[in-house]
Amino acid sequence: MIRLWFDKGTILLRGEVGTPYGKWDPRVECYRIKALHYWDVLAYLKESKLAFQDDVPNLPPVQQLNSTVELRPYQKEALDRWRHANMRGILVLPTAAGKTYVALKAISLLKTQTFIVVPTLDLIDQWRKRVAEYLNTEAGAVGGGENTVKMITVSTYDSAYLQAETLGNKFMLIVFDEVHHLASPSYMQIAEMYIAPYRMGLTATYERSDERHSLLPPLVGDPVYTVGVEELAGEHLSPYTYEKIFVELTPEEQRAYDDEMATFRLYLREKGITLRSAEDFQKFIMATGRDHRAREALLARNRALKIALNSDAKLRLLARQLEANSNEKTLIFTLHNDLVYTISRKFLIPAITYQTPKEERREILDDFRKGEYKAIVTSQVLDEGIDVPDASAGYIMSGTGSTREYIQRLGRILRKVEGKKAKLVEIVSKETVEVGISRRRRHKKSKEE
């Protein structure tokens, strides 16, 4: 009798038959198959009219779902396209367009064991809340110290990767939130080591500058539905204004900045190095491991950048802005944690970074939603996913040159609330490298660094 079973993120097949999807493994004298091809192997055996015993899935019990999800027309269309593509595929929807609801609806239709993979711990919380609210069932969680597997289970990418050996055969549907993360070499193994035949990818920013998004379709399915911010702004997203304000470094900052940049440029000139592309920069970074002077130059550049990004002038401007817009619900974004804490201490407002204890972070976000806090300062941890429905003002104090980061930060203030007019302000140090960074992030179609 042919037998199939799950072995640490792969499937083993024993019997008098091979399969086009597997490979003979002499170590165990069985055929070994990627979990990704589970469905294909089943189809192959059935087509061949072979009797077999399938011990692969080990699914948690099904729970009763009571769906109260109502979809908007474009969400409905997205879901239909996905269903027509054999319940595989990627949906590209802007932040705040309600990707979550499309996935929740899909779960309520399939009524099957579902694994939701998300980039951050905050998003685990958020998805669990949504599942409880719209499907009336409690979701399990894997990651951040928790480890409970239920019919619907939410996990971080990290935990999904690390625990693929034990979780890989427990779900039939897998939802990748912010699916662009999946294209990294290690996370791709998640898609390979889970058996789930039904797969959904969600993102607002599908394309990656490294082109690795082209690796996703075999793992998740093709992009089956795409809609942009412009098509939804006004009707489904809040209208918004954008402003870029330049500040001048203080004289001391300017002097220090010029000194550091001179050190950096001198080194490049002496070595005849030009830094045009990401690859050039990568090479330079590698050289700093061997060459002491290269490292000095890199450190000088980093210090200069830090001066530009964290200038006192920015703080003074921020103070004036906050004073003048004291009724807006405000999010302040920075690149580095240092600046988060400087701002938090200066204006005595709550901060969220990766160091914020989980409970406190939950409490701050809840209080912010309820309107008990009016401003939060954060580094990159809130870039993705977290809903703050009526936040109406965003200040970008510093960031990378990434378009994705920019779109995501913008997305945080775009969720539709009647009568809301959102505003995004970028504060940039004049005549420094930051000007270029800022230009890159807003440059249409330019991609990530």
Place this chain on the structure above:
Amino acid sequence: MWKRKGNIWPRYARATEDTLQIANSLIEAYKNQVGEKKSVLKAFAGELEDEGYEYRFVRGLACLLDRKGTFKCNDKINPVELRRRVFQATEKFGLATTTERRNRIVETVSSELKITPQAVDEFLYADLDSELVFEKFEPPTTDELLKEYNLSLTQTLLFDSTELNFTASGNWQKIFYAVKRLGLIYEVYKDGGFWVKIDGPASLFKLTRRYGTATAKLLPIIIASPEWTVEAKILWRYTNEICSFKIESWKHRSMLKSPQQPTVSYDSIVEQDFAGQFEGLRTGWQLKREPEPVPVGKQVIIPDFSLEKEGVKVYMEIVGFWTLEYLLHKMEKLKKIDANTLVAVNENLACEKLADLQKNAQINIIYYRDKIPLAPVLRYLEGAFQSVQATQTGFLKNLPVIFTEAVVNYEEFAARIGVSTEAVKVALTEKPPEGYTVMPSGLVRKDKLEQIRKEIEEQLSRTGRLPLPDAIRIIETEGVSDATKSLETLGYKIVWRGINAEKAEVTKP
């Protein structure tokens, strides 16, 4: 890391003046900074880096030292609670965009909690990593620190490994237990000794670093064994090249921290007693604990002991607690081993009738109560030795060997073809090859003996007498070691004058 011609190895810290000095000053600095904030500790390490020392080395040592103490949050005030009050006050008075408003917020909270306004600022983020206070430092010695650094460098390199091959002189039970626990796959193969190849299920599909972390965790368990060789394939992340990495105990043991002293460990007192008593006897049999993994089909058996003498090897298993079913299953496996195997079974713990076992057993069993009796073990060993020898002798007798050398030494010949010396002796003396004379330590070709006779005759006719030492010199120069026996065979006599060989003479019969 160093990389050259497809090989890669970490930049191990050696005990040079420079490295010792850095390690020492870091340890001292950590000692002096107990009670300080983490940011202060990091600033010191940062200074050392800026002084031009290899920053990765400094950072690596500092990272290890961090783990030798604990970082604790100041417990006078709960910072989370403090922040909650501060932020709530901010909501009441408005964002602290002016100094005046900021002071009002801070003062409100400070009077609520009955602390000073300075304390509000000081403890607001006392739970941040950089603010934690260092305590309970247990300083390592410089040597320990460097060894630990080298081990962690090696493990970091192994994070990027795609496969590992190793051999070890012991600790096998623990090694295989860990391999299983870590979700790795092993294959045992023979290359000189027994080697083990380690990778994981998905390694079948492509080169993957997925099992690198688990492999790195295995390393300390392998190198806890007294002797080892470890080789790995590293998929170098910057260039995607495959590089080879190799460390060997004789060369690297002194540089790497080993989690435990390389000692032999025993599962039970019975085993330990047996090993002690057996070794006390000096039987000529060499005893080894957990000698090697022996492949049986796709599985592996690690015998408790091996006993070895002149190329004859016997494996020995000691079974303490058992059921008949367990024992039979074990026997089934042991039977497949292509070697002599002896099983010592505890009859006190017999769960089923021993008669059943005796009936079903197809393997050599001895029984013991509290201690393993040595006599039956030795009897079995001698039996095994003789039967191996008999087999070898028979084999040798039928071996179509044509010797060409003038002198054939038994020991060398036995070693060359891999049988025991005794077997060679028996086979060659019973039926010496044509043209050879049997001597105690080997065969000598007859024309060689004639050559010796000629030289002795020459000497005798020239001087009329031949002192024994001269005769021995002549014989040994010809490459023959059994001098007196050669003289006897050629019919000479040795006339002794006292016990001094110098004065003895060789005469014609």
